[in-house]
Amino acid sequence: MAAHDPMPVEEIEFDYEALPPNTSLLANLAAGAFAGIMEHTVMYPVDAVKTRMQVVNPSPSAVYTGIANAVAQISSTEGARSLWRGVTSVALGAGPAHAVYFATYEAVKQSLGGNIGNDHHFFAVATAGACATIASDALMNPFDVIKQRMQVHGSIYKSISHCARTVYKTEGLAAFYVSYPTTLAMTVPFTATQFSAYEYLSKVLNPSRKYDPLTHCLAGGLAGAFAAGITTPLDVIKTLLQTRGTARDAEIRNCRGLLQAARIIHGRNGFTGFFRGLRPRIVTTMPSTAICWTSYEMAKFYFTGEKTPPQ
Structure with a gap:
């Protein structure tokens, strides 16, 4: 074949759903980072409302009856900008955490045969999702603690660096990871459920496995909403543990783990x-996961390159 002759299209075609073997780790990382930042920043104000509604024993001025009421009350008394307090922490943490998240997911799924054929490989997908969560949450947990400390009513922190320094000085390094076991107890089943539901719905809605933003968005949103609903109790426990340092209640401030937090809540x-904050959690998670999966699939499609080589 002459050097200027284009390679036949059939020799380079591949299913974009699984990044081709020669795709670099950097491409996986970039796709994941892009998806993570988009997911966590777009719906951030609703996430702030969810955090406030999940706080146990809040002050009388921080009791909300619904999402619209919370947004109106917070905006009128604290200013609309308060709904975005801590967003920088999420943006900084979500990039590297989600890069590791999706890179781990793709690697484990591939090694377990999850990309073979059009069948639904539940074990491979669920295992890959669980492994991805364990790796990414180790990076994201400290950023999540900072985010929630800044989201609560009456937060005293002026910036994410001020929050990080204060928490470390007054509570030690353990404060950034006291919720990590609970986070894993929530996110491992959440991720396994979400990834399995997403892969299944994607194959049902898009049997041809072609790039289709609409079906990726719909499958991602439905999968996220379902997973968020069944893991809300653990999210409430996580919020108590991550915001315990801001509580005036001695029992909450001294809470040390999942079981003790569960007893306090009950x-x-x-x-x-x-199930406090169930509605804003679903309202946040459904579009967030839709955005995340759509962004990730778009990035994957981009990084696989053109389907027809340049002439």
Whole structure:
């Protein structure tokens, strides 16, 4: 074949759903980072409302009856900018955390045969999602602690660096990871459920496995909403552990782990306490995961290169 002759298209075609073997680690990382930043920043104000509604024993001025009420109350008393407090922490953490997240997911899924054929490989996808979560949460947890400390009503922190220094000085390094076991207890089943639901819905809605933003968006949103709903109790526990340093209640401030936090929540609010913030969590997660998967699939499509080589 002459040097100027184009390579036949059939020799280079591949299913974009699985990045080709020669795709660099950098491409996986870049796709994941892009998806993570988009996911966490777009719906940040609703996430701030969710955090406020999940706080146990809030001050009377921080009791909200719904998303619209919370947004209006916070905006009128603290200013609309307060809904974005801590967003920088998420942006800084989400990039590297999601880069590791998706790179791990793709590598594990590929090694377990999750990209073979059009069948739904539940074990491979769920395992890959769980592994991805364990790796990414180790990076993201400190940033999440800072974010939630800045989101709560009456936060005293002026910036993410001020928050990080203050928490480290007054509570030590452990404060950034006290919620890590609970985070994993929530995010491992959340991710396994979300990834499995997404892969299944993607194959049902898009049997041809072609790049289709609409089906990626729909599958991602539905998968995220389902996973968010069933893991909300653990998210409430995580919020208590991550914001304990801002509480005036001695029992909450001295809470040391998942079981103790669960007892506090149940003792004060009963079983309904584990579903505080359910609606804003779903409202946040559904579009966030839709944005995340659509962004990731777009980035994957871009990094696989053109389907037809240049002449």
